[in-house]
Amino acid sequence: MFGFTIVENLQKMDKDIQKHELRYHTKRVLVSKEFTFDAAHHLHCYEGKCKNLHGHTYRVVFGISGYTDGIGLVIDFGDIKKIWKDQIEVHLDHRYLNDTLPKMNTTAENMVVWIYEKMQEALTGEREDYHVEFVKLYETPTSYAEVRREWMIDG
Incomplete structure (x- = not known):
């Protein structure tokens, strides 16, 4: 049997804990935050079944770093979601990627760099210490492309 405790005295700000104690x-x-989207695409100059129009349920995983603020947060997960929804997903979800992305072959390798750049651009406007450390773009449950910040800096 698992035991549990009912909290009888909910910790109160300025009584049980002080603001300066919130940042550890x-x-x-x-x-890290992840999202999914559904989209269709096809590949140019490719001999294989992906040259034909087809679709995927993509999964994107972001790793974002920064320093904790005065209450111990790096970034609110809701803020990451808002950037994703407003600035990135609108170009991807239920779209024909060959039309909505910049001119490129819509490979996972090209797309993951575009996603990285869009998120980093949005975060730079928020706070200087934010860094997109990595982005993984899963095209299938077992196949993904990844980009890391150090690779983007080096070239």
Whole structure:
């Protein structure tokens, strides 16, 4: 049997804990958030079944780092979701990617760099210490392309 405790005295701000105690450390921390979208595409100059129009349920995983703020947060997960919904997903979800993305072959390798750039651009406008550390773009449950910040800096 699992035991549980009913909280009888909910911790109260300025009584049980002070504002300066909310931030436990000043270290850089990575937070991660993932999303899915459905889209269709086809590949140019490719001999294989992906040259034909087809679709995927893509999964995107972001790793974003920054320093904790005064209450111990790097970034609110809801803020990441808002950037995703407003600035990135609108170009991807239920779209024909060959039309909605910049001119490119819509490979996972090209798309993951575009997604990285869009998220980094949005975060740079928020706070200087935010970094997109990595983005993984799953084209299928077992196949993905990944980009990392150090690779983007190096070229």
